[in-house]
Amino acid sequence: MCGIIGYVGKNPAVLVLLEGLERLEYRGYDSAGVALVENGHIFVEKKVGKIRELIRSLWGKPLKATIGIGHTRWATHGEPCEINAHPHTDMSGEIAVVHNGIIENYRELKEKLQAKGIEFKSQTDTEVIAHLISLYYEGDLLEAVMKTVPQLRGSYAFCVMTSREPHRIVGVRYGNPLVVGIGEDENFLASDIPAILPFTRHIIPLSDGEIVDLRIDSVDIYDTEGNRIVKDVISVPWDIISAEKGGFKHFMLKEIFEQPKAVGDTIKGYISRDYLLPFDLKSFRRILILACGTSYHAGLLGSYWMGKYLQIPVEVMYASEFRYADVPISDKDLVIAISQSGETADTRYSALSAKERGATVISLVNVMGSALDRESDYTLYTHAGPEIGVAATKTFTSQLAVLYGLAVSHSPKKDQLMERLSALPHLMEEVLGEAELIKKLALKYANKKNMLYLGRYLSYPIALEGALKLKEISYIHAEGYPAGEMKHGPIALIDESMPVMVIAPKDRVYEKVLSNIEEILTRRGTVIGLGFKEDKTLIGMSKDFIGMPEIFEDLSPFLSIIPLQLFAYYIADHLGLDVDQPRNLAKTVTVE
Numbered sequence: 001m002c003g004i005i006g007y008v009g010k011n012p013a014v015l016v017l018l019e020g021l022e023r024l025e026y027r028g029y030d031s032a033g034v035a036l037v038e039n040g041h042i043f044v045e046k047k048v049g050k051i052r053e054l055i056r057s058l059w060g061k062p063l064k065a066t067i068g069i070g071h072t073r074w075a076t077h078g079e080p081c082e083i084n085a086h087p088h089t090d091m092s093g094e095i096a097v098v099h100n101g102i103i104e105n106y107r108e109l110k111e112k113l114q115a116k117g118i119e120f121k122s123q124t125d126t127e128v129i130a131h132l133i134s135l136y137y138e139g140d141l142l143e144a145v146m147k148t149v150p151q152l153r154g155s156y157a158f159c160v161m162t163s164r165e166p167h168r169i170v171g172v173r174y175g176n177p178l179v180v181g182i183g184e185d186e187n188f189l190a191s192d193i194p195a196i197l198p199f200t201r202h203i204i205p206l207s208d209g210e211i212v213d214l215r216i217d218s219v220d221i222y223d224t225e226g227n228r229i230v231k232d233v234i235s236v237p238w239d240i241i242s243a244e245k246g247g248f249k250h251f252m253l254k255e256i257f258e259q260p261k262a263v264g265d266t267i268k269g270y271i272s273r274d275y276l277l278p279f280d281l282k283s284f285r286r287i288l289i290l291a292c293g294t295s296y297h298a299g300l301l302g303s304y305w306m307g308k309y310l311q312i313p314v315e316v317m318y319a320s321e322f323r324y325a326d327v328p329i330s331d332k333d334l335v336i337a338i339s340q341s342g343e344t345a346d347t348r349y350s351a352l353s354a355k356e357r358g359a360t361v362i363s364l365v366n367v368m369g370s371a372l373d374r375e376s377d378y379t380l381y382t383h384a385g386p387e388i389g390v391a392a393t394k395t396f397t398s399q400l401a402v403l404y405g406l407a408v409s410h411s412p413k414k415d416q417l418m419e420r421l422s423a424l425p426h427l428m429e430e431v432l433g434e435a436e437l438i439k440k441l442a443l444k445y446a447n448k449k450n451m452l453y454l455g456r457y458l459s460y461p462i463a464l465e466g467a468l469k470l471k472e473i474s475y476i477h478a479e480g481y482p483a484g485e486m487k488h489g490p491i492a493l494i495d496e497s498m499p500v501m502v503i504a505p506k507d508r509v510y511e512k513v514l515s516n517i518e519e520i521l522t523r524r525g526t527v528i529g530l531g532f533k534e535d536k537t538l539i540g541m542s543k544d545f546i547g548m549p550e551i552f553e554d555l556s557p558f559l560s561i562i563p564l565q566l567f568a569y570y571i572a573d574h575l576g577l578d579v580d581q582p583r584n585l586a587k588t589v590t591v592e
């Protein structure tokens with residue numbers, strides 16, 4: 001949901017901003033812009049479309065500024081057009097703002113400002129920030145921001161600078177992410193860490209309600225009352241190479257192929273005691289898993305494993321549903337909030353609400369220092385490295401590795417079970433070895449308009465996730481459904497034109513799923529079987545077949561998801577679509 005960046009240092013700011021914006025583009029890509037202090041004035045350039053359009057229009061302009069802010073937009077208020085693109089300026093053109101989030105009371109503020117004779121250029125909520133700061137400005141930008149912040153309602157992060165003080169940027173975090181990057185004779189602000197990884201690994205993640213005054217040689221952080229706050233600098237273990245495409249056509253493909261390593265590194269966390277908890281999971285009355293999107297599908301799988309091994313009730317809810325449902329919560333509940341980014345608004349606020357009502361909250365995140373990481377009682381990290389493709393892949397299988405480890409942590413057979421888990425990276429490599437075959441298969445189905453994904457028991461969340469991947473990046477309508485429920489509705493959709501991907505490893509429901517396949521064939525549906533190699537029965541029933549190595553029942557999801565990720569990827573790429581940045585989506589959804 002929009003990416004923002006700020007730079008103050010000795011180098012040409014435009015280069016730093018553009019590099020950062022390209023790394024933030026996954027957060028939104030309707031339009032982009034930069035503001036720089038050039039020769040004592042604010043210079044603004046913005047363009048509709050992707051960062052490359054902005055780069056094209058800046059081409060050839062001698063921009064020497066060493067201070068600037070930038071933005072890549074995912075439109076909320078005001079259609080994507082040049083006027084609504086950020087940065088926004090006040091009437092004098094001397095104050096520029098970039099903003100991520102929503103100012104909920106902007107209409108009321110706009111009316112008040114208009115009554116004072118202030119003219120608005122855009123339809124955005126952001127513009128009120130620029131005018132308010134301008135109204136309060138008396139020679140000190142930080143002071144003006146301090147007076148503005150109490151007027152704003154909603155959730156936001158913004159960066160502001162003025163040509164009247166061309167050596168400082170002020171940043172505010174309230175509900176949306178903002179991190180400070182510490183360099184030598186240069187400092188940075190950004191919506192997330194990968195944006196500034198080429199420049200520094202020394203980060204201060206800001207908390208809600210914090211305001212930072214960023215200068216070339218100092219970083220001062222305050223609360224909204226103006227009290228100084230001392231914060232630790234963290235050194236992130238990610239390197240820049242892990243945030244590059246490394247020869248792959250897309251980040252998503254690279255990240256699919258990184259899964260054996262991501263899962264392997266995550267499993268190593270058990271050996272290095274990363275996942276030891278200071279309490280007994282079985283002491284809780286119930287485990288409630290809250291998440292959104294792909295993380296929700298990981299949570300669903302976690303609930304099957306935890307139910308089986310921990311033998312306590314486990315519920316999973318979309319965080320966006322939990323927030324407004326009257327779910328009873330008490331101190332006997334353990335909440336596991338799963339989020340790759342650790343910034344998804346619905347997940348964060350659900351976890352906070354459960355915590356307020358007495359629950360113990362564990363978060364499972366991939367981004368160290370993210371809001372959820374800081375707001376929960378305990379954090380477990382996936383060791384997947386930065387994930388840039390909007391469609392989650394390697395973080396999903398890494399989340400599964402942590403959830404499985406937690407589930408079996410109390411089993412008398414836990415050593416044996418963990419041993420099986422550690423064989424996974426090798427088996428995942430084997431599945432990836434079939435990529436070319438999956439590509440051929442994908443091209444056969446690339447012109448379809450609809451697809452159904454069926455699975456039962458542990459393959460049901462995989463059916464949901466496989467269908468999500470396809471619709472997210474290829475825009476083909478796909479529905480994931482529990483195979484046993486097909487007869488209660490989706491069966492009506494089945495005819496010769498409907499391909500049905502059936503995930504059928506030889507597990508406890510295998511034979512039941514074969515019966516569901518019979519029901520599809522009777523209605524002349526086209527079955528693509530995804531099961532164990534050499535499964536002659538399934539091969540015989542399938543028009544097309546994807547084989548994976550035989551594996552212990554519990555762990556089949558780690559393997560079966562890979563062909564489905566690749567299937568979606570190759571279709572989207574064949575259709576010439578923007579795989580890493582699909583339309584209308586954003587990697588981190590910081591609005592409700």
Ligand code: G6P
Nearest residue numbers: 293294295339340341344392586
């Ligand atoms: C967005 C992304 C999805 C992701 C979901 C939850 O919708 O496009 O890929 O699964 O958010 O994100 P989180 O960071 O909370 O796991």
